[in-house]
Amino acid sequence: MKKSVWITWDDHRRSRELAAHWGMSYKVFEYSGSMFIRYIKLSTKTLMYMSKNSPDIIFCQNPSVVLSALLTFFCNIKKITLVVDRHSNFKIASRKSLLPKWIIFHLVSDYSLQNADLTIVTNSEAANYVSSIGGKPIILPDKLPSDLSGVKRKLEGDVNFLFICSFSSDEPVDAVLACFKRLDKNYHVYVTGNFKKHRDWQQYRDDENIHFLGFVNEDTYLSYLKSVDVTIVLTNMPMTLNCGSYESVKAGKPQVVADSLVIKEWFRSGAVYVDPKDENSIFYGIRETIERLDDLKIAQRKFSETLESDWSVLEEKFRRAVTQNLGHKF
Template sequence: MKKGSDLSRSIWITWERQTRNRSASKYLGVPLWEITHGQSSALVRYVVSSYTTFKLIMRRKPHYVFAQNPSVVLSVLVLACSKLLRFSLIVDAHNTGIHYEGRFNRLVNLLNRIIIRNSNFIIVTNEHMANVVSSKGGKPLILPDPLPVLPASKSASVNGFIRSKTDKKLTAFCITSWGEDEPIEALMAAAEMFTNSINFYFTGNYRKAIFKISAEALPENVHLLGFVDEEVYFSLLSECNFTIDLTTRADCLVCGAYESVSAGKPVLLSDTKPQRAYFYKGAVFCSTTCGGIQSGLNEMLKDLDQNQESIKLLKAEILEREELRRDGFICSITGP
């Protein structure tokens, strides 16, 4: 089958709603299909999503399919279809699509290795992850998250969120999913040191926390919002003074950092080599201990005005780089 020199016969499939899928597929001009099935049980979701995915591929007859890993089930399914129907498979591998540390980790990592070795390309966000993919026998392509286009801001009103004007406190928007790699307990302990100057608002399902949370014991400036929909999420992002998105993973470029740059908000990040290399203006870096986070917050407060200006410069520079590298990235997939 002769393939075109562009991605006109391509689809991007994901089994969740996530900013990277939307920004990357739009950046490459690839139609995105978000296949989700609400609150169904895991088994029902897998069966229905698999059937919907197979029907989509058979109907569209693509030359190129992009699939997100996770889900490893999605990636295995599309890999099998690629061998049967002879299309090129490009897997967008997040960190857990390279190395998984949760339940059934041996099985999932075995499947990850099969996916990496047998896909045409594996997309990762940074050079370190590209080296890991190469060591596992895969063909890596590096694509940091394209900056997302954020929706127009509306005033946020959720679980008592109020931009602190009367008490003159700053607002820190903590972008959290309550995963095991997030040092949330240390962040909360550090937040208590800033009760007079910063209100901290945490997103995500805090019932997933791996430590016990007592509402009565929370610092008075820590507010748990729970799950918020996209409209409220981006409103909170636009209204805050700065954001916080921390991880203990040494090789991760966090999605919240890209969103913060797009919104023009300074961001407090974990001090890792990949993040320092990419977010080199308008960001403050810290260790993920309570003391390290406290020091990072002090640095953020000291240079907040300068960081707000610097993050805008970073946004312009990233957008310029994105324009310059798009055609080359596509040619890496399709050939000259």
């Protein structure tokens, strides 16, 4: 491929893995201040980088929709090919909202969808949505991580769960935690993410089998992933395949996931499917993983090889499509 770069405002495993796999430069611009200042600083850094370099093709991660729109505008002027890797931040439920923030969001979002040369999505439902907006979608799910090494640690439960969580509104946090209040105290859950975003977190602080880890660095996260028996990766958001599920497959960990067509098409083994909006469904799904733990572990380890093979086939289709549609040998 010609001179290429992957640009992001948020270091993400999917972006790192794909950029490394394709031999691309990987540029992360970060700033942790207020949102308004962040956009100004990161936009300035990005444009300065672009002015000093002359890539033939740019890949960028979305989120951020602001980054994608900025690069779409820049690349259209400079006649540079732009491929946007769009995650699950389509915010479809707010599409008809009259609130100014959602009107602005969809105007900015649609601009990059309609004007980027290609938009990568992870599944067919998302591809159909991008097409309906006037974009040019191409499907490529996450590549299984190349390295998930971590130091194993001693955990407290007879069976230990890792709830891979960011305390976002699409995650059934209370339902999952309520399930562990109902379970025998020998079953422990370790919860990632900034739990202080959840206004009611203190009601669980006395439960000896619920452990809030807070926001952890990657080494600590991988250590817990290696040490637990099961992961919980749940979202109410449509068209979503979470990074945590790919990591669970690579690590050989059975997982509790949402019972959606998109998820079941890709994660076909080593998982228990539940309704993320129904606490009882989640409870009985967790119980099922405990009862079938050994069989699920074997199934997940075998499935990892299948998923690697499936991805290789899709990547080859992706490469041909990029070459055909963009004129860049890939």
